[in-house]
Amino acid sequence: MDMPKIRVKLLAPDAEHDSYHVHLPTYTMVAGSLQPTIPDKTHANGVYPNAELTPAEKARLTVEVEVPTDECDEKGKLDIAKIRKKYHGQPRWDKPDVLSDV
């Protein structure tokens, strides 16, 4: 059985991360799933290292990820309650708006 695949926001480097990343505790990016392709800046598998994206371009980036089965409901959608229970007490993941950047 495959892990649930979902399309989520690809977040740009920030104060906490020096890389493009996804705001989920456990994930694996699906190869070739980055959208959209922006000439000389992004391609299906990532962002070119020296690319300088505008804020609007960064806001459009999405990628498909595989996530743990026990963090999703029966339909394969992320389940906030399951995530909070699995990562209970972890400030970054055990909060009501845990999926706000997803």
Add this chain to the structure above:
Amino acid sequence: MPLTPLKTRQAHEKHPQTLSLSSIGYNSPHDPMLRAQYTVPSNKKAIVSGLHIQIIRTEQPTGLNVVRAWIDLPQGTVNYVVHWNLMDGTSFSAAPAAYIILNPSETVQFWSSDWSQGGIVWYVMIATIMEVDS
């Protein structure tokens, strides 16, 4: 203590204990993408027992194809590995000298990049993680 398979490993039915992490190189030593991350559940511990790179295809002759792989742990970076002379269908493992134990809530990040000169190496990165009750 019995080992229990990680739920996310169901992508590999024949190897249910394996968390598979795919990544594709594009001729850059500085991949700005965090392609895979694992966080230990609050009531578990986890064991990182290996990191494996499987070369799918290369564009250049042997000797020019280089892939680097490493793991970032709370304690720092380990398993810094660079392999040359990669050919289609070959693979290498970056297993640690000893199993790495992760405590509840710790996060581990898996990285790899293509250091080849001129061509692209397509590869799949596979990390092996086991969860245990804490």
